[in-house]
Amino acid sequence: MSPDVKRRLLDHACRIAGPGFVLQVGQGIHAVSSDPTLDVLRRATDPAALLDRWSRLEKYHHSHHRVQLVQLGKGCARLRHRSLRGAPPHPLESLAVLGLLVALLQAIGCVGVDVDLAGGGPDIPAIREGRAQLPALPGEADEWVIRWAALRAENRIQPLPVAADLIERLYQLFDDDPVRHWPIAMAACKVGMSTRGLQRRLNILGVSYSGILRDARVRRAARAMLDAPASLAEIGYAAGFADQAHFTREFRRILGASPAEWRRQVASTSPG
Template identity: 55%
Template sequence: MSSFASAAFVGLILRRMALAGLEPPADVTASGLLARALQPGGNVQVALALKQALLRHAAIERGAGFLLGIGQGIHDMPSDPTLDVLRRAASATDLLLRWQRLESYHHSHHRTRIEALDEAGGTALLHHVSLGPAPPAAVEDIVVLGLLAALLQAIGCHGLEIDLIPGDGAALAAMRDDRILLGAALPADGTAQWRLHWRQQPRSTAAPVSAEPLAEPSAETAAGGLSERLYALFDDDPFREWSLGEAGRALGLSSRSLQRRLAEAGAGYAGIQRDARVKRAARAMLAGPATLAEIGYAAGFADQAHFTREFRRVTGMRPAEWRRVALAPPPV
């Protein structure tokens, strides 16, 4: 299981603390570990113990309501590989599935289970659980809940109402009409199960899919043009799992016609998808200091082994080796 937190997430916590005039605890600052982990080009993972220390300190100084509001900082965050994937979700269901895949990809100790979900009615019942013997700490429960609330808002869900559900079933109001109600005190129990309701449905960000196939492209453009159009479709949102039928409709073709045109061009559906994901990952490796785990997730790979295997198949190198060679200074 992962014993590290994303530096982007820890940076979000620090920014929200700074806006509130709250300094990190002295022992964390004195250690120097946080500063080294967050410096440009440095280690982009932070030990979970440091993240937990920051959250405990923030809870003591500003209370549970502040923790729930940390996630609101994503609305001002610039592009980030993981956050971009989550903000591309086309619906609440899509968002929650992307979040679960993120937890699985990073082998997180904690997982968010969907106990009930009604997309049409705008309701969900979630449970934050641990894969180990110790349950998640209340401070971690509340911050994750706040992140999910902010992500729902980011994809167009508004009028959020959120309750914490303790074991006795007496709901504790955490948010009403997008406004945080949670007070300063951390609830003693019941922070891990959450009931969410939203009034406004998200606006779909998925690529448009034609209701009926359009006219097939001419023979002159089919060979190269179709492969390029399919590649662009995958590259636009590499995380999305396109079925053959969905991709065909988006390109104005039946699935059978799509397969036939690709075969005529000597191309394969899976190969084009793999190339799009590998090239997206390669661009991300050159663009900044994100971890290979973050890059592989954002590029749509199922797990880190899948990322390594497919990247090596295309480039002949493992991702870490390719990045080292690509970023090496030219010989003098």
């Protein structure tokens, strides 16, 4: 959808139902059972991880508008919605993004979410207990203070089941959450080894840690192309690649074809 079309839709929604409705549109994600991009975002274990994944999504799609983390504290975050070039985001665009982020915070287990619009004078209450409280469109809506009362522990990812083979355990680990940053020290901790011990073991097996991580992401992407009709952009992001060029380069290196070529080849050989 083009930016012009998106803005016209937002303008129309605001005229018909008010700016509070624009803030609530993001709540629609709770009705989506499965989607590659949403699944990645909803796998975040806490608000900091969610904001990191959101930032990587914006960079992956080369978005002109970006959410900047100004400050992150216990139970609160201050964010700014900015433009990389040209005019700043329209207030309705900022409200739509803010509403989606609030819905995602709720999806990962944040309860009691409150939001104030800040930066343009006195703070303006926008959301209380997850519900919009915005009767009129503000002149500025590009700086937000978000607070949450608690993060439900049951939403956090459970420990990875132990598998017998070390390499398969690493594949399982990366496949479980491919978008996470995976420094070797973190993976070593997850499989119950020291960093040096994991490096030594992989050297003995004749494989590299970075190679397993790349291969796991390509495996994930290839499987997604077989299982769902999602776009290649969604699949590449959900598999943990930095951008489309990175996705294409690593996919071709391992499978000998670009993602688009590989998808066409698979489709041409499928029965029916």
